[in-house]
Amino acid sequence: MYINCHTYYSLRFGTLSELELLQLAQENHVGQLVLTDINNTSACLNFVRKAQDYGVKPILGIDFRNGVDQCYVGIAKNNEGYQELNNFLSEHLHQEKKFAPKAPFFKNAYVVYPFEKVLLNEQKTFFEHEFIGISIADLRRLPFSKIIELKDRLVVQQPVTFRNKRDFNAHRLLRAIDKNVLLSKLPQIEEARPEEKMFPMQNLAAAFSEYSFILENTERLLRSCSIHFDFSEGRKPQNLETYLGDTASDEVMLEQLCQEGLPYRYEEVDEVILERLQKELGLIKKMGFVSYFLINWDIVSYARKQGFFYVGRGSGANSIVAYLLRITDVDPIELDLYFERFINLYRVNPPDFDIDFSWKDREAVTQYIFDRFPHVSLLGTYVTFQVKGVIRELGKVFGLPKEEIDVLCDGKYHPSQLDEMSLLVLKYGELIKGMPNYLSIHAGGILITERPIHYFSATHLPPKGYPTTQFDMVIAEDVGLFKFDILSQRGLAKIEETLQVLAYNQPEQGETFDIHDIKRFKTDPVVNALVKSAQCMGCFYVESPAMRMLLKKLEVDTYLGLVAASSIIRPGVSKSGMMREYILRHREKGRAEERAHPVMLQIMPETYGVMVYQEDVIKVAHYFADLDLGEADVLRRGMSGKFRSREEFQKVKDKFVDNCRKKGYADTLIFEIWDQVASFAGYAFAKGHSASYAVESYQTLFLRAYFPLEYMVAVLNNGGGFYSAEFYIHEAQMLGARIHPPCINKSMAANCIYGKDLYLGYMYLRELEARVMERILKERKANGLFLSLADFVDRVPISIEQLSILIRIDAFRFTKVNKHELLWEAHLFLSKSTKLDHPKLFPAKPQHFTIPKLHSTDLEMAFTQLELLGFSLCSPFDILVDPPKNANGKRDLETYLDKYIDIYGYLVTVKNTKTHKGTRMNFATLVDQHGEVFDTVLFPPIAAQYPFRGRGIYRFYGKVVSEFGFLSIEVLKMQKQDYIQDPRYADMKTSKKPGVSVK
Template identity: 45%
Template sequence: MYLNCRTYFSLRYGTYSTEELVTTAADHGIHVLALTNINCTCDSWDFVNSCQQKDIRPVVGVEIRNEDTLLYILLAKNNKGFASINEFLSFYLQHKKNFPEQASTWFQNSGDVYIIYPFDRKAAGDLLPDEYTGILASELNKLFGTDWKKYEHKLVVRQPVTFQNKQYFNLHRLLRAIHKNTLLSKLPVETQAAPDETFVSPATLLEQFRQFPAIVTNTYKLLDACRIEMDFKVDKNKKCFSATAEDDRVLLEKLATEGLMARYGKKNKAAQDRMQKELKIINDLGFNSYFLINWDMIRYAQSRGFYYVGRGSGANSIVAYCLRITDVDPIELNLYFERFLNPERTSPPDFDIDFSWTDRDDIMDYIFKRYGRKHVALLGSYTTFQHDATIMELGKVFGLPVEEIKGLQRTVQPTDKIQRLILQYGRLMKNFPNNISIHPCGMLVTEKPIYEYAALFMPPKGFATTQMDMFVAENIGINKFDVLSQRGLGHIKESLRLIKANRSIDVNIHDFHNFRHNTAIKDQIRKAETIGCFYIESPAMRQLLKKLRCDDYITLVAASSIIRPGVAQSGMMREYITRFHNRDKIVYLHPLFEAHLSETFGVMVFQEDVIKIAHYFAGLSLGEADILRRAMSGKYRSGNKFKHVKDKYLANCRELGHTDELAHEVWRQMESFAGYSFNKAHSASFAVESYMSLYLKTFFPREFMVAVINNFGGFYSTELYFIELMKAGGIIHAPCINNSEQYTSISGNEVYTGFVHIRALQENSMQQILEERKAGGAFLHLQDFIERTQIGLEQLNILVSVGAFRFTGKTKKQLLWEANFLQKKNKSHIPVSESLFVEKPVEFSLPVLTDNAVDDLYDQKEILGFTLSNPFSMVDEDTDNYIPAREIGNHLHQVITVLVYFIASKHVQTKNKDIMFFGTFIDKDLDWVDTVHFPDAARNYPLHSGGFYKLTGRVVEDFGVYSIEARKTVKVGFKKRSYDTLK
């Protein structure tokens, strides 16, 4: 009788989790249950799985609504009906159309879907064979006085299930208010569910319908006719890349063998043996087509000249290396293939393939077209309600001012009844799905049409996306292809273009072997001159490179992993650095650590190290060890699985004679790494790309920094990349209407700032300038520009103020005067394109109007967001009175004062829940100053914003890296503007 049940995947409506809904039904003794979420089938697979565990027969369907209007409920008679429902949903969601008032227009010839209309929505006499009317207990009185017996065979019981009890009904109302973006007190009744939409017991329902036994019988019959079979073990991926599975096996071996010859030559027996071992496992586990589809994707990228990096656990595979899916040599780095794929691994493998952000959509479009739109989709995901967002949303619903809401977010200490309610209901709705979104990179390619597994929607990106997340896809046996977007590759691609255009040099960016042994690049890493370089430019990473005196590939691979948050916070990063510099004093936790982790000085640096220790120290199989690693990293949603692997680990340790103290310490170290560290292949892939960036930055620094600027991606703001370009010898010019392009350009050492950095310049204005200049040549003067472009006065004034007309030789004040006059004159003037003769420019007789250098800097800062010269030219302080960054090391343990310009800061929470932060600044010579602000200093002298600071603190040193422990931080002002206009 329960044919209209919802979970919290009826977004901002239902309050049951999927598992809780099924458990509650089982507690009521219910044997058949239908899931009908509003306009989605998101959790259908989880629902079926939960029902199977509780011995409940599942029925899947959907409740169709246009806004708040219930149109009908669809129930799948069978798997074909489920696919039809998904296809129906997908069509209307993707085309963003209202659902039809009558479902029969879509399903009339189906025979696989039941349609249940709410009472009074469709006349009983008009109902088709598979159509019914659902009636609520509260609507039964409407039958009296009607000739309902004529159509009683078309009536079924509808008892919606939306929330658990009165408290959750309140939560439902709060969710509706959030959805409607309205105060709770103003929430319309028609947008809410009825208060009785709870799990009424079967006995109660039967009592309510005791006078209408035929309706109850109809309901049982309808549900009994529904049979859904979902096999979670059947492989649902595209089975063959070529014609047959055997053809796939032969093709993969052929391609791998050819690649092996190119990578290793003819005589590398170890490589040949490993390749054959991997090919057998790949074939036995049915992953030939998975490798070939990834290879096909790479082949297409190569044909289009797209740059890519293959990483993730797939880089552990020599077959992937030979297919050039990755550029990481697994033999050189002793990478475990079992980390990627092993006979005991139940979860699918994955390749993470990075493309430039400019190219990824093209790759995705190719996959859709290559394998068919009915078989390809992006993978969905769900954003969930978490603390800050929940408090903010509930605060708005209750009508609290924003400042009060922010205070509650920080303190979590309620001061009145309303705040207590916000925290109470915030706890209830934590982790509820909030919106259906798109997975950052996952794509699915299935053998059968995707509708057999999920409905699709159309996000702004423009590619069909499943109402299914990665956990469900993995659970039901669909492997995702990870096609990622990365700005770092955009830097590289743009750099190569600029180097070719500016210096006529073709760079072989894949010459990794020479990069890693180049002495200039080694020096660049050792000094941490890495701004703009992929993954190694952040303040923390730069400090780590200095502390390790890193100048080689292997150390950089390790640094890529130990910089991760959990590793640093556990103290293991510091332990690694200490052991790195004191190798003769290492005390290993256990002899097995020395045997298997000597390369990393007994510290678990990579995810493979966790697998090694779990295998050798705790006696788990390699497959079990990988399950443990995945459980530690949160890859399993079930807490039971995590508990199971921990119990087995501890039991094995006891059997092997390890003390509980030792076993728990090893577990602590594994846990700190497994959750945050990279697998070794992943780190190695990152390091390869870092070397590409390092090569470009070392030998072509100006082109490289222009490329970084043009890709708008990196750890720092655009301002710092212009500063770095300045340090590299770039002669930077403000935007110019005759020399600038949309993006920043370079010719020789001359750099013209792109129009795109003028924040208030409209896109159409920019395009008008570029198109007119291309068609009619350089602009001759201000009047010529106005007549040819017809740009409005406000946009024109911005261009003048930023200095875009300085080629005229006139001051900005003079040009602003002329611009205003000429604009008025131009309104009645014949456009130059329509004039028969070119008129002479109007000559003005004006007083001498001079510009001021400080005013120019203010104009740049206001219009661009930063200056195009050393920012210290604006500070209202004598820079010579302060110790420069290069001399900080001469004042170790002393308290000094420096004058610095803010670049970045990172806030962290201490064990005592206090806030402290790390600061990154530059001085007048554009050298770095790193600072530590402990809780007292952070509290008493917060960094309010960017700008200049007088910073007083004690100089400290850590592994040769100097920083200042801040004690006092005082904001310093800018020089005042000059408003003199006449001389």
Template identity: 50%
Template sequence: MYLNCHSFFSLRYGTISIELLIETAIALNIKTLALTDINTTSGIFDFVKLCQKNDIKPVVGVEFRNDDELLYVCIAKNVNGFSEINSFASTFKLGEKNFPHKMPEFVNVIVIYPLSRKSEASANHLIGVPINDISQLWKYQQDLSKFVLLQPVTFLNKQGFNCHRLLRAIDKNCLLSKLPKTAEAKETELFYSPEYLKNTFIDFPRIIQNTDAVLEQCNFEFDFHPIKNRQVFTTSKEDDLQLLKKIAYDGVIYRYGKHDKLAKERVEKELKIISELNFGAYFLITWDIIKYARSRGYFHVGRGSGANSIVAYCIGITDVDPISLDLYFERFINPHRTSPPDFDIDFSWDERDEIIDYVFKRYGSQYVCLLATYVTFRERSAFRELGKVFGLPKSEIDELANPRSNIDISKLGEWGHLIVKYGKLIEDFPNYLSIHAGGILISEIPLSFYTALNPMPKGFPISEFDMYVAEDVGFAKFDILSQRGLGHIKEAVDIVFKNQRINVDIHAIQAFKDDPIIKAQVKAHETMGCFYIESPAMRQLIWKLRCEDYITLVAASSIIRPGVSSSGMMKAYIERHHDPSKAFYIHPKMKDLLEETYGVMVYQEDVIKVAHHFAGLTLAESDVLRRAMSGKYRSRAEFQKIVEKFFQNCKAFGYDDDVAKEVWRQIESFSGYSFSKAHSASYAVESYQSLYLKTYFPLEFMVAVINNFGGFYRTEFYIHEARRCGAIVEAPDINQSNYLTRIEGNTIWLGWVHIKSLEMKVIEWVLAQREHGFFTSFDDFCRKVPAGLEQITLLIRVGSFRNLGYQKKELLWEAHAKQNTKRVFTISNDLFELEDIHYEFPVLFNSKIEDAYDELEILGFTLKNPFSLLYNPPKVFFKASDLSFFIGKQVAILGYLVTLKPTRTKKGERMFFGYFTDINGEFFDTVHFPKSCEKFPFKGSGIYHLKGKVMEEFSHCSIQVTWMEKLQILADPRME
């Protein structure tokens, strides 16, 4: 009898989770149930899975609406009917059109119109009647053959109705008091018992019979177990395996040479498992995507657990050697995994969309989509939305929504209490669909059998379910991701070729690992601009580890993560790395499992090994634990069962309670932060590619970093680093600069992109005119480029005409004079070159201080040494290079603030880690504990006079600041 149930996937409308819907059905002894969310199928597979688990027959469909207008409800008779519904929905969603008022004829779909739209229904359609409309049935009692009970289920009680109304007000972005009645459900849209519904329609038994007959016709049988991905890459699975074998063995020769027996044996073993688990096509499709990318000259990094595979390494998906790192394939693919494996493939941020477009064109838009993710109401965001609905002032809403504010519920007024109450009720409700970071599905059969498709701004359609549902359904997703670090590498390789005519093989990773000059670069912690290892925290860690090789860098990539560092195990790892005799194993078994990492759990694999071999969890249970560690588990109940089993097993094995608790504490500290070893190794590969470029081509590399933006530091400090590496850095120049920064020899010309407020059309005009030759004078520029006075003023003030022999102040006078006489800012089409007109001006002086202020305003930083701008600088101070000679002593130093890392002590007090450059441009670190922060707060960017005690840890020095003052800089003379 239940043909029209809504879950909370009826976004900002429904109030019942799938779990609660099923629980209520069980309590009411209901054996057949239909889920028909509004314009979506997001909840279908969770619903079907839970129904199957609880012996309830699932029926699936969609309720179609245009805004608040109910059109019809579609019920699928079978999986083909579900596909028909999804195809219909996708057509109108992707076309961004309203659904039609009249439904087309379907083969396997039952269409039910509301009684109010009876006239629009065809002979094959049914008419649905809720309990509210029962009084109207007397008009039609002569022929009720097409009538069914269509009682919507939207909430469970009065509180649910209130929640629904608040969601509708959020959706309409209006005050609750202004919510139109047409936008909300009727209060009767409750989950009534079968007895109540039968009683209500006792005078119309035919309607109940018709309703039961509809449900009887429907049979949505779905098998969650088979892999749903595209099954073959060539023409058959056998051909797939032969192709995969060929390219894998070709890769063995490239990676290991002709005579490496171990590599060949491991490839053979992996190919057998890949074949048995039917993953040949998955490997080949990934290989095909990368092959296309390389044909376009694009770089990639294959990372994640896929780097455990030697086949992936040999066919070029990853650059991580699993033999040298002792990575085991079963971490990637094994029959015990609770979720399908996937490759994470990173491309440069500006190339990813083309790769995705290739996948859609190569495998067909019917079979390919991006994965969705549900953006949910979080507690504080819910408070903000509800604050608007109740009409609270902005200041009160900000206070409620501030995660750092400690809300005293007892002091809240009536509206505040309601906001907190209902905010907690709608917490974790889905709010809207968004795009998963990189997940792509490539299906064997049309995607309409699984989902309708939704449009997204970039033009690639998304599914209506997320990665967790995709895994449940049986999809192994392809993760096509983007990052700026690869942009740095790709552009640096291109610039090296243009500037030095050298071709760089950036995939020659083994040569990079063995290079003594690169080892020295790492040991000297000269890593600015290098992927993942450029931050102050990572530079400190490299310093403390005295890292000079790839293996140590792999470990550093993982122990820098909050889970390891916050648990105190990072410090323990560093100590034991320098003195392995200090390695401590809480139990003899732990030595066998963690000897490589000195008894410290560093990687996800370590936790899996401990869970399986120490605590006796199955590999499947260990995999659930692994997913929980990476923040990817769905069921907290399932996770809790594993926690209980962990301690039960430990007790059964006779472990001391304290030992079991400490092992679990270490496991738990990883939650949400840990890396797999293969993932860390993949990051370290990219770090080494950056390190190679930084070591041998530092200027070209820094230009690439500057041009790709998105690094850890501001552009100013990458320019500073280029200077440290020997570059001559020039401000934008009218005849030398391009849109982006470029290099010629060892001179770096900053690009026009760095000039704030410079219009793109002016840049385009400049570059277009330059194709015909350099500008010869200011008048020549004014004749050719129709820029307004404001735009020309920017160019003059930043010094763009300096190499044409002009002074800035003279040009500013001349620009204004020509503007007043209408002799400037229009393109001249004169057949003959006009003579330049010059004006006589008195001698005008320009100071470096004025130039610095112009640069600060226009570029956002000055190209001068910032210390040269100090007003009355202190005369005695230390330098960064002196600190190691004054450990434990008080020093005074001047520092130009690079970046700050805020954090909190265990008591919740605010403190900072600072990163500065000294007068010589060398970097140093500071620590600012709460009392120091309170007494001597930071006052924005600039130069600080700092005093404090030099502290040393594992040869790394930092200053514990006890006094600090921001220093004044010289005033702009033009303001005096």
């Protein structure tokens, strides 16, 4: 009898999940109800999926509202009616249109107008599919209105938004958050009525006992509705069924493409390759995944034609078919990739392909997909209220001062110290935490469906401009919709741009290699030497301090070693304590046989019985715990995200333990292995995924090895990487580049290089406006180099403030005129009232004036660069108050092994982490006086005593230690060094102290 029910997907309005709504129905003996969220269908599919578990017949609808003003409720008679409602809602969401007072004519959906609206609009005629909703509160007025005469049009419309008083209070808080007002200022019109609750069926029937015809009408309406989606294990994929129009043609095409790919990928095609290929093709056809492969092939084929770089990752990288179709660059035969991770008969969903494109190219690929296929949408996701965020929002709603809100967010308080308002914030914060706040977009998921997407969901239109589903990837998979992941990655843009830089800086070199010739790179001794020495700054995935440290400890000098390292570095392995154990087993012969369980060692011999890759979870579950491959895959998927809380996952976990006990394993062993699985799997890479990363790493390592300067320019122009731009500029300098500050005649918006001369781009001038850059470059391209400051001012419309930035950074140094004199000239040429709309029609007449002799120093320039660029181009050690008292650097660490060293370092990056006891410790990477990088560790007592205070130079005293050959300094004392006072303000007498710290 409930035809107007809300969940918390009625965003910032509803208060309960779809499962809580079903539970509420079960408790009140409600056998059928209609889910009608406000302008939203996020909960619909899961509501249908779970309804049978609660003995409820699910019916779907939408509550169409302008803000909180209810226009009418649409109720789907069937799946086609649900699609009609979704079409109608989506049109209004996309165009941001208000709903008209009168609903359109729906062929397969009912419309229920609220009693109040019918009275207000004086509506007298209704179609066969239109009804008037009467709530319990409306019964008082019904006998006195003419609406009572429309007996066959009246139905029960008792809205359900709350379970109890606490829910109602939470609802009011959500409405205040939504309207950004104090709770005391929330208009009552913005709230739902407190009586919007579910009553037991007998109570509802009793309330309408005098109007039995209303109950009968409602029952008749509900009986005529039926909705069905297939959530069974054997469901068919709902993606685009065929690529060419029929299955047979698709299968022929897939086989043909594989045959064409064989000679490209393999010099010799042996029985192992052909057997693997036939096995995969058979399963792909049987599982109905042929079109999925062909669509991915279509996307990457388009990318190659456009000259776009891409990397195929995910479990699909375990596939030889994907390798032959050039979706991935990972050879599963070479790496002995686990077939069942990629595909098996138990696996309902197709293999996962994450296809990375350059951030510059991804938009074009996305547009191509939307243009190429008939039914396409982006996949949605929900941004939920998080602990600190909801406390801040509620604090504002209750009118708490910022200081009190900060205390609550920090969690550093005792409940006895808090007043009533603060306690309410915490109480309702717990209730609202985890509720959806607004709809967003999945990082890269795209759905390409057989049916129109509105068959499953309404769509909204985020700023990206593409229709986006109102449900997430978990629900999509439940109903058989499998996403195509089109992602962006800056690493690929670095490769692409390096080749472009090479084309103008060393045109003769660009023809000497193929960037896709991975086999050559894998065996290149120069490249492998970089890996072994961990000289990987700027290189994809291998440049972080942790990765450099791991490469040294594992003595990695091969592609296969890098594949393993790419996965070992993931949080799961280190969290389980197995990273250290892996290193020990790698370095100590016989340790694996001594320490590993025989079954584990048999399952994973190449990784010494340690779980390293995601498929290892499947192997352990299958061979160690005797789960079938389907159950093993549930376990793998359940280790992360929403899926972990599902009952399917819990059943598999229980079976894992039971099976192990039946095999006679001790509980200590069972739970030790389970803990490894649990801590590890959510973060793990599939081996093929790791291999894909390693391929890209080798491409970047090759470019760094042979074209280091061009590569560093590309790194800088694409947002750097793990470190700041300053550090990559330093690295380029160490590799032989001459670094020049921005220049009017040589620089571009981004960095550029001529021979070994690297000119910084205008983009580093933080206060220089984009339009000024555009004008400079456009004018220079059209009419040639600038001859003088006067020539520049005549040709480029610019304000005195913007021109001053360029002069101060010495961008006019080609004039050979001191920048102080140029600033005088600039103020004579321009005034603050100078109009900037267009260049001057006639050159300014030269004025004759006398300027006092001025000069600038290198020291002054360093501080100007620090101000304008954020870093100086001189060594930071040159501007210390007190020069370093020694010349110790990285090169001396070997000599000081197990001894104490006094060393200076310029801070590059700090990683703050916590011990298992929750105390803070630091790992810091620094550059020494000679430009070389070294690493330090500050254990909790030292980290607490000596906190890092921002950028700058620090003096350390500590012990040089070696862990598996990786040298670092365990710090005992640390002191930040003072920079000299800025010479530009030295005469201002703002401080009597000789030095100031630059933070």
